Amino acid sequence: MSRDDRTHEVSSESKRTEGTYKAQSERAARGAVSSPSAEPAPSADSKKGHGSRARTKMVAPPNDYLVPERDALLTPVLECRHLGIDFGGLKAVDDLNLMVGKTEIAGLIGPNGAGKTTVFNLLTKVYQPTRGTILLDGQDTAGMDTARVSREGIARTFQNIRLFDSLTVEDNVKIGLHNQVECGMWSGIFRLLRYWLSEKEFHDRALELLDVFNMADHAGDIAGSLPYGAQRRLEIVRALATGPKLLLLDEPAAGMNPVETEELMDNIVKIRDDFQIAVLLIEHDMDLVMGICEGIVVLNFGKVIAKGTPEEIQANPQVVEAYLGKQD
Amino acid sequence: MMKRFKGMDKASRDTLITYALIIVAYAIMQALLSLHAISSSMVGLLVPICAYISLSISLNLVVGISGELSLGHAGFMSVGAFTGLVAAQVLAPAIPFGPLRLLVSMVIAGIFAAVAGVLVGIPVMRLQGDYLAIVTLAFGEIIKNLLNNLYVGYDGALHFSMKDVASLGMNGGKVLINGPQGAVGITELSTFTAGFLLVLFTLFVVTNLVNSRSGRAIMAVRDNRIAAESVGIDTTKYRLMAFVVAAALAGMAGALYAMNFSSIVPKKFDFNTSILILVFVVLGGMGNIRGGIIAAALLTILPEKLRFIGDYRMLIYAIVLIAVMLFSNNEQVRMAVDSMKSRFARMRDDDVIDDAAEGGEA
């Protein structure tokens, strides 16, 4: 998964600021009717009087969103409008419109290199989008960085596992709890009361979370020494520890055997039910996707080619073509 | 008691062993001192050993725990050394009691070094890896050159100049820092016991920090910066925290070190000293605080015992450093060590089981 590695490694400060700047200028250029944060740029003549109104081109905002009926009246946890990013000349993601309901389990699928991981990197601000808007629980995340987005409620796992390898399983989860439990540097150094209280809370909550995957017995193990499947599960626990509203899982079943995958499916549903959060997952294992995802979005060459329920997606000729190649 | 010790997690057990080691070493040295069983050259080394141990612990926070290669630790040491000296002189009338004056001066030294740490750290934390190493190296050299041109005098008020003694414009009084000649006529306030207490304090600060929420965040950034960001950790804040805490502790050690001599020159705190401290950390095993302590003590005593090679000391250090790095990066060696470790661990587990069995029978 070396490509994915590269994906994450490139995230320089300059790229971020440049990205935001570009995003703004492009929005202005397009008139950005869809984005509430970017009003159509008032041109010089518009100040003169009413004459310019006729020049405003009106378009409909994206209206092909799908959410489960139970979430229809709630603020969607995630809404992307016209989201896009370019790498040089490559439009890695283009015009992505996506809505995830408050308690939905949604799937993002597509062939290799379709841009799925790039979408996660956009949502978590590893990259700043070139175009478009991301609304997290109704709030625009423009200008936020990765850490801020996490605090606002997006947690993720990585396609190429990224644990804190040299630390214990329990410490990994405690680090996930970083923003859930408060204890400042001085309290830590001088072991003030705050320290003892916080450490107890860290410990109890970490073990509670590990219990979701029956991993409490392995709390003392070094994370890097765990078997592959357990590392994937630990990444999910760590992500859950941040107290997210939306959990992004990048190929959670990769490298798991069928039994582990079955368990994982049950657990994802259980997490959604217990924590009442939304899950957006990327997965190549179609049994998993069709088994637990309520809404599915299919990406190919950075563009959405289909949206719908698992049944609709399976019956969609374009999707079949994207996966199997054109059959003439 | 023993049971409680075994029930502890590995980190706190390690820390306890380290404390015990230091206290026992101090007690033994005190006993030998009272028996006059130590050569005078060794007695002269006691405070420097404490200072270097403390520096090794604090640099470990940056290099081992935070994972940033800093080559300017002696720079912070020198900031602390010279502010500590000036503070001790100025405070002499106000605090006649030596140990207390030393303590206050060391605290002031730590604060100034921390400020230097923030000033250097903010730009440096934009960098990573080799770039960070180079900038910290440059900082160390810049500090040394600034101190080489710094003149400070005291005649009831402090006078500073970057030109020469004459431009201090003093009314009698005393020149405290005299450019490249450094500080002379220092009141030697440092004692072995003060050094021992500083080592304990440094160990206390670093290990407590490491085993707290902040320390976990620092190690998270070291292990995987992108994952740390993804769980909402402000990576710059925690890298800077490690850097500044280490700078403050280095400043305190610098003050202790300087007040052990009657005179001291800025050149003492050059690149070689930074590397020397780094050697302690690398030899002891990065992130292994106890190893760094032992390395600092041994490598400070060793040259004394190997006087006959004199000037070749730094050469030997370089060779040892390279050898250890090659050795510890060698896959086969590491595997051998790991398998040995796990065998020991199994033996110890067997012991525990035996103990339990015996306990059950009794």
Ligand SMILES: Nc1ncnc2c1ncn2[C@@H]1O[C@H](COP(=O)(O)OP(=O)(O)OP(=O)(O)O)[C@@H](O)[C@H]1O
């Ligand atoms: N930082 C980057 N710079 C340039 N191109 C990139 C970068 N990151 C991703 N890409 C390109 O964007 C495209 C989409 O990559 P992405 O990793 O999102 O695919 P994916 O759908 O996750 O694929 P897979 O199923 O293999 O994980 C690929 O062509 C990739 O080479």
Ligand SMILES: [Mg+2]
């Ligand atoms: Mg991917």
